[in-house]
Amino acid sequence: MAKWGQGDPRWIVEERADATNVNNWHWTERDATSWSKRKLKEVLEGLVVEGEAGRCEIGDLKHVEGEASCNSRKGKLIFFYEWNLRLSWKGTVKESGEKHKGSVEIPNLSEENEVDDTEINVSKKKGEGDVLKDLMRTEGATKVREALRDYLKALKTEFTLGMILPTKAPVGQELATERKASGSTVQDSVTPQSPDMVGVKIPTVRIHMREVFNSPADELYSIFTKKELVQKFSKCPAVIEAEKGGKLQMFEGCVSGEYTELVPSQRIVLKWRCRSWPDEHYATVALNFQDVAAQSELELECKGVPVAHEESTRQCWKKQYFEEIHILLQQSKDNME
Secondary structure, eight states, X not given: OOOTTSSOTTOHHXXXXXXXXXXXXXXXXXXXXXXXXXXXXXXHTTOEEEETTEEEEEEEEEEEEEEEEEEEETTEEEEEEEEEEEEEEEEEETTTOOEEEEEEXXXXXXXXXXXXXXXOEEEEOSSSOHHHHHHIIIIIHHHHHHXXXXXXXXXXHTTTTTTSXXXXXXXXXXXXXXXXXXXXXXXXXXXXXXXXSOOEEOOEXXXXXXXXXXXXXXXHHHHHHOHHHHXXXXXXXXXXXXXXXXXXXXXXXXXXXXXXEEXXXXXXXXXXXXXXXXXXXXXXXXXXXXXETTEEEEEEEEEEEEGGGHHHHHHIIIIIIIIHHHHHHHHHHHHHO
């Protein structure tokens, strides 16, 4: 048996008593199936296709069958994914105003084929409206391929955060390298460790969501910036200082932050955190508002969410923000009638 410190440097327990996969030598696997199903819905549902013939919109992801995973070996990432997808679409012919429905099928999205070579089949229910079917076959297929590329990019970046661990290096050398690269001191996201361990950054992910509301963009913007409206949908006292550098506190202190950018009726950027996150760790939340006919679309991008809190953060925005705002808007409409 080799003496301590003289064994193969790839051996796990020489580096860490907790058997972490140091130097990324050993095979690790992470199941990406559930994450992928959410991401595919996120990037595909709600896509709008417009052309001279009319306007179409991708609806629900009706069928999603398959699996995905990511494997790490010797510091390299290997991806496996295979999906059979079916989406609904609906559209309106520009000249006649006729409405038609159909489906989009993607029978084999896998790592064996490039996205450009992936088969995309468009069908339409019986009746007229072939101009919309042609629109979906051309412009629609292009939009769908772009969304699939977004999914694959996220799979290879967002999902894999934290899979490749820091390699062993003298602390002084690593800190010097980081200072040289950034031109500043180590950021708060690096957790100090004992002298013989490397500081580890908190692995984070980006959350991207879209939601359509039955209100104009300026009204929706006000719901995020006026204290009385925030308190109505959150059903709690709130601190809302809607100006650059102004404070934000909601849900009895469970959510807090700061406004960093405000463009009336168009965009809000926040430093934002949940109380359960590591101390002093903030995500950057961008809310973009856009009028769509008599409605408005809200695009949410939340960067820097701790990996362990990804699902709870997504549910916070969906349940505590979006669903409650829908209820508030419906109540306002009912009161006016």
